[in-house]
Amino acid sequence: MAAGNSTTAAPSLLDLFNQQPQCNKPSQTGCVDLGNTTCFGSDLPYSQTSFELVTDADTLAGVKEKLLLWSGIRAVPLCWDAIQPLLCSVYFPECGENKIQLIDRKVCQATRQPCKIVEVEYGWPDFLRCDNNDVYADQCESPSTKLLKFNASGCEPPLMATTNPASYYDGVDGCGLQxxxxxxxxxxxxxxxxxxxxxxxxxxxxxxxxxxxxxxxxxxxxxxxxxxxxxxxxxxxxxxxxxxxxxxxxxxxxxxxxxxxxxxxxxxxxxxxxxxxxxxxxxxxxxxxxxxxxxxxxxxxxxxxxxxxxxxxxxxxxxxxxxxxxxxxxxxxxxxxxxxxxxxxxxxxxxxxxxxxxxxxxxxxxxxxxxxxxxxxxxxxxxxxxxxxxxxxxxxxxxxxxxxxxxxxxxxxxxxxxxxxxxxxxxxxxxxxxxxxxxxx
Missing domain, CATH: 1.20.1070.10 (Rhodopsin 7-helix transmembrane proteins)
Structure with a gap:
């Protein structure tokens, strides 16, 4: 009988798709190689993605352009911390075996309160609305999402960082007027x-x-x-x-x-x-x-x-x-x-x-x-x-x-x-x- 420490292998993407069939959907155009693409400076822990969850871009260059526009939210620290995982998950969803990983609805819902300024100033696009069942599903937390590490942001002058909700500037949670x-x-x-x-x-x-x-x-x-x-x-x-x-x-x-x-x-x-x-x-x-x-x-x-x-x-x-x-x-x-x-x-x-x-x-x-x-x-x-x-x-x-x-x-x-x-x-x-x-x- 062989002796040694037993290890548990991490489940493959196919295993996850089989275990949680409600958390994925078939890809109509197939998966796309990411190469060395990063999302807001964070390396993506998978190699393939799809652009089918979003409606405002259908190429890698188009996605990067849209993410650059979204980076203006950096000036709203609490919103930026919450919305980065959502944007990366939606614009670069994990893809494999011609199936796309849907986004956990909780990731979307976590952005509503700190990102009120988005709703007030621009409104959420359809693919970022949490009730969109083509993009979001319940209890579909992805292990890959947990591996994403993002840089924190700061308040733009004349705003300054604060933890006092009474000091928050209108729509800019985490920042108050100097x-x-x-x-x-x-x-x-x-x-x-x-x-x-x-x-x-x-x-x-x-x-x-x-x-x-x-x-x-x-x-x-x-x-x-x-x-x-x-x-x-x-x-x-x-x-x-x-x-x-x-x-x-x-x-x-x-x-x-x-x-x-x-x-x-x-x-x-x-x-x-x-x-x-x-x-x-x-x-x-x-x-x-x-x-x-x-x-x-x-x-x-x-x-x-x-x-x-x-x-x-x-x-x-x-x-x-x-x-x-x-x-x-x-x-x-x-x-x-x-x-x-x-x-x-x-x-x-x-x-x-x-x-x-x-x-x-x-x-x-x-x-x-x-x-x-x-x-x-x-x-x-x-x-x-x-x-x-x-x-x-x-x-x-x-x-x-x-x-x-x-x-x-x-x-x-x-x-x-x-x-x-x-x-x-x-x-x-x-x-x-x-x-x-x-x-x-």
Whole structure:
């Protein structure tokens, strides 16, 4: 009796065809020699193939041309890893004994999720649709497919590799948008940050000085409508704090970047990221909205006070609680709505998180529409107030002293100048946002 180690020979292709008859089909044109052909740089572990499973090529040269086109998917790493085995199996199926090895349906199905961009941008050709029974069959895993080894790919700038699904760029699984805005270079970022620091710093100093002047004479200043001006300064002071927070240590990166180095988009995502982005957004957006609502309230207060100049009754009595309810509750509801739609984005140029940097329509709905409405209401009451003063001046010009007429004229001039400046700044704001909206990439 002979002694020795027994070995099990690998099953031949004919054996596999006989064992799994549902996993092959007859070749109409016969098998074609592969020679030294490779697929995406990987050596094929068999010598013959067929071009009958695909409909867009019928020669070796044609197949190589189509695979070259498909190589553009390299920029989508997760898709590229999944689709290489499928493409090689379909374009170069194993062939022998005039039979073609069908593709395991699981190989096809594994590409659907990571390769959504193919479906969205181009659509799958018929021979790459998993329900095509002329190409795919169930439980037909080929040993040869396991031997194929492919090279990994990387993300094309400005995308970068990430394993965080919340950071994936639309349709490009495995890649996220880099934190630094790719449309501007580093020097442009520095210039913008200096501009923001100077402008926000000056605004912060001016509003702080205005508030301190109220505290110096709080007994006389703690009256409406003067008190409304204090609240306006308080709101813009807090908003400036939100703008200036980026200049503390490495705060800017923490505010606008995720931990994997990608840009914060669609916040809040609830993935354990730093809350600094949302905190800054709330500071800037809430107090900006509150400030412009207080401006509306101020214009309304001026109007009803000028209208009641000939009476001894204080027209603001009983209205102050309603003022506070409107000024603080409306921005609070807007903040909740912004967080609810998860459209708060970081921006490396501005150094803050704000609504609709990516999807500008949300900025239209949550910023331009409210600001436009506030501007319309404020303009209405300011013009009505000016009309009331003008009417008072004309109707009682003979009864008023020269000093009273001069005071009314000066008040009208101040309101007119204030209104003009406010409208100019709001118009510039509108123009900037409309420009960004119409030139969105």
């Amino acid at each position: 934190c630094m805005n790719p449309l501007f270079n580093e020097q442009q970022h520095v210039d913008m940050h200096v501009f923001i620091a100077v402008l926000a710093g000056l605004t912060c100093i001016c509003t702080l000085f205005a508030m301190l002047s109220f505290f110096v004479d709080w007994k006389n200043s703690n009256k409406y409508p003067a008190r409304i001006i204090f609240y306006i300064n308080l709101c813009f002071f807090m908003a400036c704090i939100g703008w200036l927070a980026q200049f503390f240590s490495d705060a800017r990166n923490e505010i606008v970047c995720r931990r994997d180095g990608t840009m914060r988009l669609g916040e809040p995502v609830g993935t354990g990221e730093s809350p600094s982005c949302i905190v800054i957004f709330v500071l800037v957006y809430f107090f900006l909205m509150a400030g412009i609502i207080w401006f509306d309230i101020l214009s309304y207060s001026w109007f009803i006070m000028y209208k009641a100049l000939n009476t001894r009754k204080d027209p603001l009595v009983g209205k102050t609680r309603k003022f506070h309810l409107a000024a603080w509750c409306i921005p609070f509801v807007l903040v909740l709505a912004c967080l609810g739609v998860s459209q708060v984005d970081g921006d490396s140029m501005s150094g803050i998180c704000f609504i609709g940097y990516k999807n500008h329509m949300y900025r239209v709905g949550f910023l331009l529409v409210p600001v436009g409405l506030v501007l319309f209401i404020a303009g209405f009451f300011l013009l009505r107030g000016l009309a009331a003063l003008f009417s008072l001046k004309n109707q009682q010009s003979g009864l008023l002293s020269d000093s009273a007429v001069s005071k009314i004229t000066w008040t009208m001039a101040r309101i007119g100048i204030f209104t003009l400046i406010a409208f100019v700044f709001v118009f510039i704001t509108f123009a900037v946002h409309v420009y960004e909206l119409t030139h969105q990439a």
